[in-house]
Structure formats: structure tokens, C-alpha cells
Amino acid sequence: MTTPRRDTYTPETLLSVAVQVFNQRGYDGTSMEHLSKAAGISKSSIYHHVSGKEELLKRAVSRALDGLFAILEEPAAREGQAVERLEHVVRRMVEVLISELPYVTLLLRVRGNTATERWALERRRDFDHRVAELLKAAAADGDVRPDVEVRLATRLVFGMINSIVEWYRPEARGASGREVADAVAQLVFSGLRRAA
Amino acid sequence: MTTPRRDTYTPETLLSVAVQVFNQRGYDGTSMEHLSKAAGISKSSIYHHVSGKEELLKRAVSRALDGLFAILEEPAAREGQAVERLEHVVRRMVEVLISELPYVTLLLRVRGNTATERWALERRRDFDHRVAELLKAAAADGDVRPDVEVRLATRLVFGMINSIVEWYRPEARGASGREVADAVAQLVFSGLRRAA
DNA sequence: CCTTGAACCGACCGATCGTTCGGTTACTCT
DNA sequence: AGAGTAACCGAACGATCGGTCGGTTCAAGG
Known part of the structure; x- marks a missing residue:
């Protein structure tokens, strides 16, 4: 049994x-001295x-990617109508x-200069495709408006969601995660869902 | 009269x-050797x-910012109902x-490590505030739905628009600028505008 | 008390950073 | 032909880069 003796760094706290x-x-702008x-x-x-x-980068983006991919394994993301599953995923x-704000922030900013960054970009694309499939299925069900191209809509919705890392600050307590999620769902789906 | 003698570099072509x-x-990841x-x-x-x-960076972000601020001077952005002016600006x-894709892309990625970057961030904030004022005015007119906070909606809409630099490639000829603008307006305003 | 090993450090490595300097080339103008 | 100069180059600058090395400190376990 190895108990932590004092307040010291572990790979995680570091x-x-x-x-x-x-x-x-920025990753490139950060030196080991910093x-x-x-x-x-x-x-x-x-x-x-x-x-x-680079190991620090790998650990960080892995944590972000694990969190995102875990969403796709949740029951509400696997069962039911495509449009309902899509809303849950969003x-x-x-x-x-x-x-996981800081980790996802870093993930969304990698450019592909190193092997680790290219690996992260590839996994991100995988995730994006999985979500795009959901939107496509919802379109096939006739549950989203047909006058906006699926491919384009997917990218714009991802853009809206991902942009949250550019301004959300948990310490400011402006809006909780659930409140932001509600607002995003409102904007996305009142624009996407076919009028009744 | 200085005519260009041969195919040589100018500050602009460079x-x-x-x-x-x-x-x-990435700016930090690019060396002069590259x-x-x-x-x-x-x-x-x-x-x-x-x-x-750094002068290259300054020239690039200035070009992007000039293009954006010029929008606010257009007649359609200055006259008429706030919600109409907002749609025009969007x-x-x-x-x-x-x-101005490459220049705006660079602008949207600066982190604030140098004086030039901080200057760019400041001008970006100015622009954002000008647009947020428009949305606020439209809300005061009762032309946008009142159940989504103005501040939050502004950020999400900016996020959607700015994210275009992450995937739009002019050479691919998937959608023209006007077509993308139409799609964005559809998504933004069918979600924002109060149902008739 | 003494060994062990995690945690940490200063000094230093070769490589690369953005930038400067002393030229050389090649074109224009007279 | 000769002067002037924009465009360009190789070599090198001090600084800093990510990373290595040979230690020192100190708390835990026997």
C-alpha cells in the first residue's frame, strides 16, 4: 500500500x-521553463x-477524447429515434x-505538427463522423428540415458547441453546464426540427 | 512609376x-526556416x-479585422430594424x-503571447461587442425569442460563424460563400426569431 | 540506525529559434 | 559602359528550445 506521503506531484496533478x-x-508557445x-x-x-x-499533451487529449466517446456508449445515445439520440448526444x-473544459480546449486546438497531434485529429474525425451519422439518420426519418444540407449543418452545430471552450469560465458562474446545454439545444433544434 | 520588373516578392505576396x-x-509552430x-x-x-x-502576423490580422469592421459601416448594417441589420451583419x-479566409483564420487563433496578438484580441472584442449590441437591440424590439439569454446567444452564434474557418476550403467548391451564409442565417434565425 | 527510493535540483547538452551582417547578383536607368 | 539599387544569399549571432545527467534531500520501512 503506497499512501501519498506529502503534497507532491503525480503525473495527473502535474x-x-x-x-x-x-x-x-498554446502548446507550441509553452516551454518546459514555463x-x-x-x-x-x-x-x-x-x-x-x-x-x-508530448506525453503531457497525449494524456490531456486522451482524457478529452475518452469523455466524448463515452457519450456514444450511453443507452440514450444508442436506443430510440435518431433525432432523440442526436439531441441527447448534443x-x-x-x-x-x-x-472536462481544459482538456477538451486543448484537444480542439491541436494543429497536427506532431504524431500525437495527428492521432488526436484522427480520433476527433472519427467522433465527428459518428455524430454526423446520427444527423443523417434523423434526416432520413424526416425529423429535421430538409432545406439545409446535412453535412453543412453538422459542421455548423459542431462549431457552435465547440466554441464554448472559447468563452465558458466555470469560476464566473454565469450559467451551469445544463443551462448552456439547454440553450444550445434550443438554438440547434428550433432551427433544425421541422415545424409542426 | 515603379513597375514590377519580374516575378519577385513584395510584402503582400510574401x-x-x-x-x-x-x-x-500555427504561428508559434512556424519557424522562419519553414x-x-x-x-x-x-x-x-x-x-x-x-x-x-511579428510584422507578418500584424499585417495578416489587420487585414482580417479591416474586413470585419467594414461590415459595420455598410448602409444595411446602420439603417433599418435591429433584427434586419443583425441578419445583414451575420x-x-x-x-x-x-x-478573407486565411487571414481571418489566423486572427481567430491568436492566443495573446505577444503585443500584436493582444492588440488583435482587443480589436476582436470590440467587434464582438458591436454585434452584441445589435442583438440586444433586436431583443428590445421583441424580434428575437426571449427565452435564450442574449449574451449566451451572441457567443453561440459567433461560435457557429467563426467555426467555418475550421472546415471551409474554397478549392473544394462544396458551397459558395453565399450558400454558406444562407445556411447560417437559416440555422441562426429560425432558432432565434420568434415564431409568427 | 541504516538502507532504499521517490522527489527534486543545478548544470549542461546539441539543436533550433528569430534576427543580423557583409557581401553578391541582376536588373533599371542614364 | 557605368552607377544605383532591389532582391537575394550564406554564415553566424545570442538566446532559448526540449531533454539529460549526476547528484542531494528526506520520509518510510526494516
Whole structure:
């Protein structure tokens, strides 16, 4: 049994510091010196916990991707009408995005310069395609308006959801995750759903 | 009269190359070596045309910001009902974003590490506030649904519009700027406008 | 008390960063 | 032909990059 002896860093606690700095300065704009200053330990000490800068990135984006993919495994995302499953996924995306804000923020900003970043981009595309399939199915059911192209609508909806990371600040307590999810669902579906 | 003698670089033509590379690798992730390779001239030759890396960034974001602010000066953005002016600004934002795609893309990705980036962020905030005022006025007129908070709706709409830079590729000829603007207006306003 | 090992550090590595400098080339104008 | 100059180059600058190395500190376990 290894009990934590004192207040010291683990790869996880170090990650939470690193992700904050990454999001503030950008991954490429963050040096190990920046991280060491923010963490309050020396540059070399960071390498005692993680193998390097890129492992921190990998851990961060993995956490974000795991949270998103888990949504697709939820019962409400797998059973029922496509349009209902879609609405559930949209709402849960907003909630996960907010609960894992710094990690998803970093994920949405990777550009593909390293192998890790390209891997993250690929997994993101997979997820996007899975959601696009849902929208396509809802369109086939006739549950969304037919005058906006499915492909285009998917991208715009993703754009709206993902943009939340650009302004949502949990400490400001302006709106809870559920409230934001409600607003997004309102905007998305009152625009998407065929008028009764 | 200075006629261009041969096919040589000017600050403007060099900028168009640089912005492409910036958008592919990220500003911080782009070295002068990368730029020189992409431009086909030596690293030191770049300094014959521009004062350095940051001037390229400044020129790029200025061009994007000028395009956006010009929208607010158009007659249709200054006269008439607030909700009509808002719709015009939204449509024109999409069109400018697409016609100046690489420059706006770069603008939307700056993080604030340098003085130029912070200046760009500040001007962006100014623009956002101007548009938010329009939405607020439309809400006061009773022309948008009252059950979604104005502040939140503004951010989500901006998010949807700005996200276009993440996927729109002019060479693919999937949809013209006007077609995308139509789709955005459909989604935004069928969700925003009070049912008749 | 003494060994062990996690946590940490300063000094340093080769590589690369943005930038500068002293030229050379090649075109225009007279 | 000769002067002037825009466009360009290779070499090198000090600074900083991500990462390594040989330790030191200190609490836990026997």
C-alpha cells in the first residue's frame, strides 16, 4: 500500500497544471521553463513524472477524447429515434465539454505538427463522423428540415458547441453546464426540427 | 512609376505565403526556416521585405479585422430594424470570413503571447461587442425569442460563424460563400426569431 | 540506525529559434 | 559602359528550445 506521503506531484496533478498553461499560451508557445515556473518545481523534475512535453499533451487529449466517446456508449445515445439520440448526444457533448473544459480546449486546438497531434485529429474525425451519422439518420426519418444540407449543418452545430471552450469560465458562474446545454439545444433544434 | 520588373516578392505576396504556413503549423509552430522553404527564398531574404515574423502576423490580422469592421459601416448594417441589420451583419460576416479566409483564420487563433496578438484580441472584442449590441437591440424590439439569454446567444452564434474557418476550403467548391451564409442565417434565425 | 527510493535540483547538452551582417547578383536607368 | 539599387544569399549571432545527467534531500520501512 503506497499512501501519498506529502503534497507532491503525480503525473495527473502535474497534468492539470500543464494543461492550464498550454491553454493560456498554446502548446507550441509553452516551454518546459514555463511549465516548471507554473508548477513550482524545476524543469528537470518534470521529467521525473512524465517522459516529456508530448506525453503531457497525449494524456490531456486522451482524457478529452475518452469523455466524448463515452457519450456514444450511453443507452440514450444508442436506443430510440435518431433525432432523440442526436439531441441527447448534443446536450451531453456540451456537458462533457464543460466538465472536462481544459482538456477538451486543448484537444480542439491541436494543429497536427506532431504524431500525437495527428492521432488526436484522427480520433476527433472519427467522433465527428459518428455524430454526423446520427444527423443523417434523423434526416432520413424526416425529423429535421430538409432545406439545409446535412453535412453543412453538422459542421455548423459542431462549431457552435465547440466554441464554448472559447468563452465558458466555470469560476464566473454565469450559467451551469445544463443551462448552456439547454440553450444550445434550443438554438440547434428550433432551427433544425421541422415545424409542426 | 515603379513597375514590377519580374516575378519577385513584395510584402503582400510574401504575406499570402506566410499566412498559409501559419495556418497549417500555427504561428508559434512556424519557424522562419519553414517560411523560407515555403517561399522558396532564404531566411535572411525575408527580412528584406518585412521587419520580422511579428510584422507578418500584424499585417495578416489587420487585414482580417479591416474586413470585419467594414461590415459595420455598410448602409444595411446602420439603417433599418435591429433584427434586419443583425441578419445583414451575420450574412456579411460569413462572406468576409470566406473571402478573407486565411487571414481571418489566423486572427481567430491568436492566443495573446505577444503585443500584436493582444492588440488583435482587443480589436476582436470590440467587434464582438458591436454585434452584441445589435442583438440586444433586436431583443428590445421583441424580434428575437426571449427565452435564450442574449449574451449566451451572441457567443453561440459567433461560435457557429467563426467555426467555418475550421472546415471551409474554397478549392473544394462544396458551397459558395453565399450558400454558406444562407445556411447560417437559416440555422441562426429560425432558432432565434420568434415564431409568427 | 541504516538502507532504499521517490522527489527534486543545478548544470549542461546539441539543436533550433528569430534576427543580423557583409557581401553578391541582376536588373533599371542614364 | 557605368552607377544605383532591389532582391537575394550564406554564415553566424545570442538566446532559448526540449531533454539529460549526476547528484542531494528526506520520509518510510526494516
